[in-house]
Amino acid sequence: MKLLISATGKDKNSIVDEKFGRAEHYIIYDSKTDNYEDIVNTAQAGAHGAGPKAAQIAIDQNIDYIITGNLGPKAMRVIENTNIKAYYLKEGTVLENVQLFLKDELDAIQNAGPSNAGK
Amino acid sequence: MNIVFLSGKGGTGKTTVSTNIAYLNGFNYIDCDVEEPNGHIFLKPQYNKIIQSGILNPVIDEDKCTLCNACVENCQFGVLANTGKKLLVFNELCHGCGTCSISCKFDAIKEEKRIVGKIEVGKYKKGNFMRGVLNLKEPLAVPLIKDVKDLIDPEEMNVIDAPPGSSCTVVETLEDCDYAVLVTEPSAFGLSDLKQVVTVVKQMEIPFGVIINRGDKSNAIITDFIENEGIDLIGVIPYSMKAAKLYSTGELLITNDEFNQSFEVLSKELMRRVVNDGKN
Numbered sequence: 260m261k262l263l264i265s266a267t268g269k270d271k272n273s274i275v276d277e278k279f280g281r282a283e284h285y286i287i288y289d290s291k292t293d294n295y296e297d298i299v300n301t302a303q304a305g306a307h308g309a310g311p312k313a314a315q316i317a318i319d320q321n322i323d324y325i326i327t328g329n330l331g332p333k334a335m336r337v338i339e340n341t342n343i344k345a346y347y348l349k350e351g352t353v354l355e356n357v358q359l360f361l362k363d364e365l366d367a368i369q370n371a372g373p374s375n376a377g378k
Numbered sequence: 379m380n381i382v383f384l385s386g387k388g389g390t391g392k393t394t395v396s397t398n399i400a401y402l403n404g405f406n407y408i409d410c411d412v413e414e415p416n417g418h419i420f421l422k423p424q425y426n427k428i429i430q431s432g433i434l435n436p437v438i439d440e441d442k443c444t445l446c447n448a449c450v451e452n453c454q455f456g457v458l459a460n461t462g463k464k465l466l467v468f469n470e471l472c473h474g475c476g477t478c479s480i481s482c483k484f485d486a487i488k489e490e491k492r493i494v495g496k497i498e499v500g501k502y503k504k505g506n507f508m509r510g511v512l513n514l515k516e517p518l519a520v521p522l523i524k525d526v527k528d529l530i531d532p533e534e535m536n537v538i539d540a541p542p543g544s545s546c547t548v549v550e551t552l553e554d555c556d557y558a559v560l561v562t563e564p565s566a567f568g569l570s571d572l573k574q575v576v577t578v579v580k581q582m583e584i585p586f587g588v589i590i591n592r593g594d595k596s597n598a599i600i601t602d603f604i605e606n607e608g609i610d611l612i613g614v615i616p617y618s619m620k621a622a623k624l625y626s627t628g629e630l631l632i633t634n635d636e637f638n639q640s641f642e643v644l645s646k647e648l649m650r651r652v653v654n655d656g657k658n
Contacts, residue, residue, distance in 0.1 A: 302456070307471050310456075311456045315460065340461040
């Protein structure tokens with residue numbers, strides 16, 4: 260099982276990022292290996308379209324679950340067409356959110372939030 | 379010959395100056411401020427033709443698409459997303475560059491025109507009138523501005539009203555123009571945005587001059603800058619409550635004798651520069 264968490268820093272102790280498309284980093288947690296890996300978000304560079312590009316990163320990384328603050332309408336449309344499920348993060352670090360997720364204490368994202376929320 | 383009126387900052391008086399200059403000289407007027415065209419309020423044209431303007435967007439043939447990902451990787455604007463089951467298209471992000479269809483080896487991408495706005499063509503009392511009108515919620519104005527500009531006859535005298543700002547829409551409007559008039563106001567915002575458009579016109583090598591609108595005792599904020607830079611001051615339109623009232627009722631300032639005289643002077647100063655410095 261692979262989790263993608265939007266984060267403000269590079270490791271599991273960094274604070275999570277409410278933004279999805281325009282988060283600085285994504286931390287990928289693999290439950291098989293218990294490893295945390297950092298990928299720099301290349302999607303945030305453009306003026307438009309960060310959300311769907313970021314969703315594409317999640318697909319390309321074979322992610323099962325996304326933990327983030329807000330999914331805009333375009334990112335949501337992409338995610339809905341995959342088997343990926345998204346959950347709202349809670350204030351704190353990446354590690355804390357992974358632990359909450361594993362205890363089933365995060366809420367699923369059902370509806371898209373406002374667009375351009377990360378700008 | 380194309381004379382563009384631009385400003386950087388919005389609300390400095392591009393349309394006020396350009397409509398009055400156009401009317402006074404009997405020049406054609408073209409509104410390229412397609413997100414919020416308002417020259418028609420003052421020139422009151424009659425339209426005789428409406429042309430739809432669009433942009434090419436990808437349409438996926440799902441029978442042919444192998445989900446190979448080539449188009450997704452090549453698109454610079456995040457228009458396409460490959461979910462592994464389906465290719466999703468976000469038309470509103472598309473710039474119509476065609477890279478997706480070129481990169482598709484399976485002939486699965488066709489490009490179809492999507493209407494993003496219209497061009498209204500007609501006449502006002504003293505010349506031809508044309509304006510682009512971008513549809514609501516469309517984020518990309520450049521393709522429409524390009525279509526408007528393709529309809530301009532460069533052999534005639536054309537006054538072109540540019541969008542505010544100094545980004546792609548303004549650059550597109552300035553393309554192939556002979557002279558640029560930078561309309562500004564004596565405020566810190568006016569100066570800051572003026573500096574940005576000065577950079578644009580210089581880089582595009584378009585001869586230009588500055589008109590200060592709503593001039594008052596703080597004119598020095600602009601004149602200090604342009605003197606330092608060796609920029610040509612075409613003229614100053616003084617601040618006036620009477621002008622503001624006329625504007626608010628949709629009347630040209632030149633309907634008033636006093637303003638008519640000052641615009642005659644301004645117009646002469648401008649045309650002297652257009653003839654001497656203009657590209658054509």
